[in-house]
Amino acid sequence: MRQVWGFTLIELMITVLVLSLLLGVAVPSMMSMIENNSVVAESNELVASLLLARSEAVKTERDTHFSITGDGWTSFVDLDDDGTEDVNDGESLVNHTVNNINITVTANGAAASVIRFGSDGRAIWGGGGFTDSATDFFRLQRGDAPTRCIRFSLSGRPWVDKDISEGGTCP
Numbered sequence: 001m002r003q004v005w006g007f008t009l010i011e012l013m014i015t016v017l018v019l020s021l022l023l024g025v026a027v028p029s030m031m032s033m034i035e036n037n038s039v040v041a042e043s044n045e046l047v048a049s050l051l052l053a054r055s056e057a058v059k060t061e062r063d064t065h066f067s068i069t070g071d072g073w074t075s076f077v078d079l080d081d082d083g084t085e086d087v088n089d090g091e092s093l094v095n096h097t098v099n100n101i102n103i104t105v106t107a108n109g110a111a112a113s114v115i116r117f118g119s120d121g122r123a124i125w126g127g128g129g130f131t132d133s134a135t136d137f138f139r140l141q142r143g144d145a146p147t148r149c150i151r152f153s154l155s156g157r158p159w160v161d162k163d164i165s166e167g168g169t170c171p
Helices: 009-060
Strands: 064-069 072-077 092-097 103-108 115-117 123-125 137-142 148-152 158-162
Touching: 009 064, 009 072, 009 092, 009 103, 009 115, 009 137, 009 148, 009 158, 064 103
Parallel strands: none
Antiparallel strands: 064 072, 064 115, 072 092, 103 137, 115 123, 137 148, 148 158
């Protein structure tokens, strides 16, 4: 009697069916994970840029300006104390463009204007002082991914606050 090796057609069809069911469950979860990770990566990049601006202000004993642009953010050390960035003078620290066009970066409250870090590392908001970490923050959001809020302590240290509701707003 001859021995046959391989799959029967029914075994192959059942294997393909099981595989397609597993992929149907895994792909949406994977897309959600990619969305969440892109927001987390950009929020970490924003915090790193803020920390760099803050540390440069302390190191150089000069004001450092940080602002949100249409598609990212920029910061510079104000070496000549004129409040504007002089590209030719080497004042530029960070000019970051968000890598994902679906991620929006917005500022709320006093954070909507330029944030200045003084030589002591404290955040000075636009024309006035820090008001409240509940209202002064940056928001990063992509689709239905949980929102990430970058808030500030009274000393000027930024931290990430995750909104636990899907697609929600910062509390």
